[in-house]
Amino acid sequence: MNGFQFDWSGVLTGVPATWLLSGLLNTLLITIVGSVVASVLAILLLLLRTSESRCLRYPAQAVIMAFRNTPLLVQLFFWYFAAYPALPEAFRDWVISDHWFSPLPDGFRFLSPEFICAWLGLSWFTAAFLAEELRAGLQAVSIGQGEAALSQGFSRWKSFRYILLPQAIRNAWQPVVGQYLNLMKLSSLASGIGFAEIIYSTRQIESFNAHAIEAYAIGTLLYLALGVLMGQVFLRFGPGSTIPAAQAGRSAMIAFLRRRSSS
Incomplete structure (x- = not known):
């Protein structure tokens, strides 16, 4: 009786290889687009979560709790079977229309109802975790940093943007990369x-x-290669690999004061 033999040509050639290439491209695309949108949503949730107004803080906290404490697969089903059909028909028609930028090898299309729902589901799910990681990083920043920024003429938004947020990102960079x-x-x-x-x-x-x-x-090897590559890129070129957080906050404050004095 002959033993089992691997047949890699049945996967790495012909139509199966094309399917793998399309799957890899779709995974890369959803990762990039989802990461960008999740980052924006996370900063918005962080602003609301740390607001002094209860009308803003409590809804943000509820949204974070909802997305963090329900399974992602359930959320994907919600976006696909409940939320997407409720979108305007004109938008849904546009999604399924032919676009020059949409085709992938062997008839696959990246712009599809499935892509939209996966993008929304992954973005909101990741944003909820990112917001909490950034909030932990923000809590590690000295209270005096924000008070000093306000005393030097920073508005609350500029204090958050130029002083507090960069330090929060640096403090929480490794958990952020994990998300x-x-x-x-x-x-x-x-x-x-x-x-x-x-x-x-x-x-x-x-x-x-x-x-x-x-x-x-x-x-499995494709996921492993993507994970290792992403981890190395984020850790080598991310803000956590540069100057310390406190020094970054002082540098931002000095730069702001110089610009204000020169104007």
């Missing part, structure tokens, strides 16, 4: 709503030629 990596890895759950990322492609290959072991092995 971006989680977004990339959790994109695999979007296959549950039909989003054609890496896991979706490996399942297609399994159904196509039964090369399940080879397909999932390649899928």
